[in-house]
Amino acid sequence: MGTTRKFKIWRGDSQGGDFKEYDVEVDPGMVVLDVLHRVQSRQANDLAIRWNCKAGKCGSCSMEINGRPRLSCMTRMNAFGADETLTVQPLKTFPVIKDLVTDVSWNYRQNKRIRPLKPKPRGADGEHRMYQEDVDRVQEFRKCIECYLCQDTCHVLRDRGGQDQFVGPRFMIRLASLEMHPLDDDDRIPEIRKEFGSGMCNITRCCTEVCPEHINITDNGIIPLKERVVDRYFDPIVFMGQKLFGISKRR
Amino acid sequence: MLDISELKTVETDVVVVGAGGAGLRAAIESSAQGMKTVVLSKSLLGKAHTVMAEGGLAASLGNTDKRDNWKVHFRDTMRGGKFLNLWRMAELHAKQAPARVRELEEWGAVFDRTKEGLISQRNFGGHRYPRLAHVGDRTGLELIRTLQDHGVHQGIDFLMECTALSLLKDGERVAGVLAYYRETGRFVLLKARAVVLATGGGGKAWRVTSNSWEYTGDGVYLAYEAGAELMDLEFTQFHPTGMVWPLSVRGILVTEGVRGDGGILLNKEGKRFMFDYVPPRFAAETADTVDEATRWLNGDKNARRPPELLTRDVVARSIRAEVKAGRGSPHGGAFLDIASRRPADFIKRRLPGMYHQFMELAEVDITTEPMEVGPTLHYFMGGIRVDADTQMTRVPGLFACGECGAGMHGANRLGGNSLSDLIVFGRLAGKCAAEYARSLSSTPQADAERVKLAVRGATEILNRESGENPYLLHEKLQDVMEEGVGIVREEEDLKKGVLGIEELKERAKNMKAHGTSQYNPGWHEALSMRSMLVTAEAVARAALIRQESRGAHTRADYEGERDEWVKYNIVSRKGADGNMEVEKVLRPAPVKYLEEIANSKIEDLEAGKIGADAPND
Ligand SMILES: Cc1cc2nc3c(=O)[nH]c(=O)nc-3n(C[C@H](O)[C@H](O)[C@H](O)COP(=O)(O)OP(=O)(O)OC[C@H]3O[C@@H](n4cnc5c(N)ncnc54)[C@H](O)[C@@H]3O)c2cc1C
Numbered sequence: 001m002g003t004t005r006k007f008k009i010w011r012g013d014s015q016g017g018d019f020k021e022y023d024v025e026v027d028p029g030m031v032v033l034d035v036l037h038r039v040q041s042r043q044a045n046d047l048a049i050r051w052n053c054k055a056g057k058c059g060s061c062s063m064e065i066n067g068r069p070r071l072s073c074m075t076r077m078n079a080f081g082a083d084e085t086l087t088v089q090p091l092k093t094f095p096v097i098k099d100l101v102t103d104v105s106w107n108y109r110q111n112k113r114i115r116p117l118k119p120k121p122r123g124a125d126g127e128h129r130m131y132q133e134d135v136d137r138v139q140e141f142r143k144c145i146e147c148y149l150c151q152d153t154c155h156v157l158r159d160r161g162g163q164d165q166f167v168g169p170r171f172m173i174r175l176a177s178l179e180m181h182p183l184d185d186d187d188r189i190p191e192i193r194k195e196f197g198s199g200m201c202n203i204t205r206c207c208t209e210v211c212p213e214h215i216n217i218t219d220n221g222i223i224p225l226k227e228r229v230v231d232r233y234f235d236p237i238v239f240m241g242q243k244l245f246g247i248s249k250r251r
Numbered sequence: 252m253l254d255i256s257e258l259k260t261v262e263t264d265v266v267v268v269g270a271g272g273a274g275l276r277a278a279i280e281s282s283a284q285g286m287k288t289v290v291l292s293k294s295l296l297g298k299a300h301t302v303m304a305e306g307g308l309a310a311s312l313g314n315t316d317k318r319d320n321w322k323v324h325f326r327d328t329m330r331g332g333k334f335l336n337l338w339r340m341a342e343l344h345a346k347q348a349p350a351r352v353r354e355l356e357e358w359g360a361v362f363d364r365t366k367e368g369l370i371s372q373r374n375f376g377g378h379r380y381p382r383l384a385h386v387g388d389r390t391g392l393e394l395i396r397t398l399q400d401h402g403v404h405q406g407i408d409f410l411m412e413c414t415a416l417s418l419l420k421d422g423e424r425v426a427g428v429l430a431y432y433r434e435t436g437r438f439v440l441l442k443a444r445a446v447v448l449a450t451g452g453g454g455k456a457w458r459v460t461s462n463s464w465e466y467t468g469d470g471v472y473l474a475y476e477a478g479a480e481l482m483d484l485e486f487t488q489f490h491p492t493g494m495v496w497p498l499s500v501r502g503i504l505v506t507e508g509v510r511g512d513g514g515i516l517l518n519k520e521g522k523r524f525m526f527d528y529v530p531p532r533f534a535a536e537t538a539d540t541v542d543e544a545t546r547w548l549n550g551d552k553n554a555r556r557p558p559e560l561l562t563r564d565v566v567a568r569s570i571r572a573e574v575k576a577g578r579g580s581p582h583g584g585a586f587l588d589i590a591s592r593r594p595a596d597f598i599k600r601r602l603p604g605m606y607h608q609f610m611e612l613a614e615v616d617i618t619t620e621p622m623e624v625g626p627t628l629h630y631f632m633g634g635i636r637v638d639a640d641t642q643m644t645r646v647p648g649l650f651a652c653g654e655c656g657a658g659m660h661g662a663n664r665l666g667g668n669s670l671s672d673l674i675v676f677g678r679l680a681g682k683c684a685a686e687y688a689r690s691l692s693s694t695p696q697a698d699a700e701r702v703k704l705a706v707r708g709a710t711e712i713l714n715r716e717s718g719e720n721p722y723l724l725h726e727k728l729q730d731v732m733e734e735g736v737g738i739v740r741e742e743e744d745l746k747k748g749v750l751g752i753e754e755l756k757e758r759a760k761n762m763k764a765h766g767t768s769q770y771n772p773g774w775h776e777a778l779s780m781r782s783m784l785v786t787a788e789a790v791a792r793a794a795l796i797r798q799e800s801r802g803a804h805t806r807a808d809y810e811g812e813r814d815e816w817v818k819y820n821i822v823s824r825k826g827a828d829g830n831m832e833v834e835k836v837l838r839p840a841p842v843k844y845l846e847e848i849a850n851s852k853i854e855d856l857e858a859g860k861i862g863a864d865a866p867n868d
């Protein structure tokens with residue numbers, strides 16, 4: 001009961017490549033990743049794809065589908081018109097390894113630059129007391145599955161020069177999750193500004209739009225960090241925002 | 252001819268194969284003990300199976316119900332495992348899990364909180380009290396991210412997308428690992444004093460499974476080929492609630508947290524059928540009316556637990572029986588209903604992942620409609636045989652922990668006991684591997700012949716002119732396992748299964764991968780077929796020998812538990828002729844206090860009439 005659908009899949013490596021067309025039988029309920037697997041097992045055994053959980057939990061299967069950064073395991077075929085050709089290509093912000101697989105090691109290097117939690121001492125009863133309402137925000141950031149779709153879409157990082165100056169939305173919210181962690185006893189504001197480049201973000205909110213975990217990256221994460229920075233230093237964009245658009249201070 | 256001096260070589264003290272919860276915890280410990288430690292993983296850091304765990308992590312913190320302690324946790328674990336667990340492992344696990352969970356907090360984990368600001372704990376099947384520390388339904392993500400973010404600052408070397416192919420030896424003892432980078436296809440020789448296997452399970456040999464592509468039983472295969480023993484492989488857990496529709500998502504897990512938070516199972520007639528399937532051993536502690544089950548849900552501490560929270564083997568078999576009797580849901584499962592039991596905002600808060608998963612993948616809104624669910628192959632209780640106190644195999648210097656190890660869970664694992672297993676035994680394996688590595692006076696020297704053989708075995712697949720398509724062989728193996736070695740087993744089918752596997756082993760000798768060695772999934776698939784075949788064979792052969800039904804192993808031709816069989820584990824190893832040897836091995840007797848606790852009446856245990864003399868460390 002399947003139908004045949006047309007796919008244009010980018011095939012190639014760091015030296016270059018091109019789109020190749022595939023006609024694939026698609027069954028009801030399939031997601032794009034299922035279709036790619038079918039191509040892999042039947043037509044192109046060596047088609048390189050990254051994936052693990054097939055349930056939107058691991059953030060491995062990121063790619064660009066019809067130009068939009070998406071998780072291929074959570075993109076259903078019926079989201080597209082019945083005779084629409086699907087164009088599938090690797091993330092643009094990171095160097096291609098092969099086909100749909102990119103080298104995302106830059107992200108791991110950024111993560112390593114972030115100092116770990118510096119926990120406050122435990123209470124007299126040996127417990128760390130934290131209340132749910134105090135950790136809700138931190139938990140929102142910790143939902144991140146490191147799919148790097150936000151990194152892919154952020155124009156600061158797309159321009160590769162920007163990668164030397166800004167860690168990107170993923171790591172801004174990781175920093176926010178530490179900065180707002182009730183147990184963290186570290187001062188992170190100076191480096192958030194200087195080393196990690198909070199000033200580079202100009203709040204376009206493109207990252208928030210593509211986040212499959214629906215994390216409110218900009219409004220709940222980056223803007224409050226920028227405000228904490230402003231409280232100590234000066235950030236022209238937040239300054240303007242506060243002046244012109246009435247972006248309010250929180251927490 | 253290959254000259255092994257040309258291979259890229261890395262020298263270290265300890266190699267950990269696997270970067271899931273167990274591998275990361277082992278590496279953190281080994282590094283903390285001052286050993287130079289390298290971690291390999293098939294996928295990127297943070298993507299291992301552990302990331303998918305949903306419901307929680309079992310530890311008797313006693314935050315939600317003060318009556319909980321290690322003894323009750325231990326008793327639950329033994330009963331869940333149908334008394335086949337290694338007593339000592341179940342004891343160590345129950346005793347050490349709380350400290351390991353608190354340590355995670357120190358490293359940045361943010362669990363859901365109780366009103367008092369402590370770690371909140373939820374109910375799960377087989378656990379007497381709310382015991383699972385959790386973060387919504389994404390507990391595994393919290394665990395792996397915490398270990399990852401802590402681990403990267405401990406001086407550990409991580410080799411991502413680097414797959415172990417073979418263990419190297421120096422005489423009897425382990426001498427390192429041969430691996431290849433997926434990206435380039437290049438080989439790398441890791442010379443080490445000790446190796447810890449933490450590679451997870453092997454569910455990919457079945458078609459309907461909650462497991463990812465990584466679960467091809469690599470650790471079991473590597474250990475087997477290196478001369479270690481395997482144990483308890485007949486015990487493969489079918490989780491009762493996997494998605495059944497649409498077909499392309501069949502097998503994806505629906506967390507037990509749904510039932511823990513009040514979800515009930517219904518057949519197509521709308522009947523809550525689990526009341527009909529309560530095994531005698533659990534009858535005294537299970538509600539026998541809908542009314543009592545409802546009181547339990549509303550927090551009545553005197554009410555007994557609803558039958559939906561019986562152990563997984565029981566629930567999975569019950570769903571299967573309903574379907575067989577023609578009372579299944581439209582796509583061959585049962586209905587799992589939480590919509591009529593809890594308000595929508597409660598469901599969205601407690602089970603956000605499930606809400607999202609059903610909405611996106613099945614277009615079902617679980618706050619208004621029931622889900623359709625059925626059994627899915629989920630977990631390997633069996634695996635590599637280790638010593639409980641050191642996690643070492645019978646090969647000196649070779650350790651195993653996490654899902655690829657055996658012994659902790661016996662015939663059936665309780666939900667939440669895996670994540671805690673990872674951190675308890677991951678740490679222990681890391682510690683003992685470090686101690687072992689330190690105790691050696693010289694670095695073992697890898698046998699060059701073995702290296703050459705392993706490299707040749709791998710490259711042949713690419714160099715051959717033509718041959719079998721590894722993907723199609725894999726599909727064939729899945730047919731064989733679904734038909735012959737499924738949830739209910741029988742001698743005739745199992746024998747056919749073994750024959751089927753033997754035939755595929757022959758065909759696999761002639762696999763061909765097209766293209767180059769650079770990031771070539773066809774080649775990776777062919778290499779992992781070798782592990783899957785050994786793992787599948789060990790499961791089928793062990794299942795054939797165990798002539799009883801116990802926990803996750805159900806024999807239609809030998810119903811019920813047989814007292815005789817609780818005395819044995821089934822152990823397999825590679826024989827001198829290269830064939831698999833499988834035998835019944837007598838289990839050691841338990842120490843007295845453990846036996847008493849496990850067999851006690853719960854009232855006596857809680858009143859302190861039993862187990863008062865048991866040591867607490
Ligand atoms: C959907 C789902 C939900 C679950 N929910 C729960 C839950 O709520 N509570 C609970 O307690 N348990 C749960 N489990 C079970 C639990 O998650 C797993 O048993 C556990 O995470 C296994 O951890 P591990 O460290 O042993 O292996 P994994 O996390 O699977 O890691 C294995 C590692 O080994 C690596 N590896 C494998 N082979 C090789 C090789 N040849 N070379 C190099 N590296 C290799 C992999 O790349 C990976 O890094 C769940 C499982 C699933 C599938």
Ligand code: SF4
Nearest residue numbers: 154201203204205207
């Ligand atoms: S809001 Fe900031 S971080 Fe997000 S995409 Fe725009 S510039 Fe990048």
Ligand code: SF4
Nearest residue numbers: 144145147148150211
């Ligand atoms: S913040 Fe969202 S989009 Fe960015 S990496 Fe995390 S999950 Fe992906």
Ligand code: FES
Nearest residue numbers: 053054059061073
């Ligand atoms: S495969 Fe894990 S998010 Fe898609």
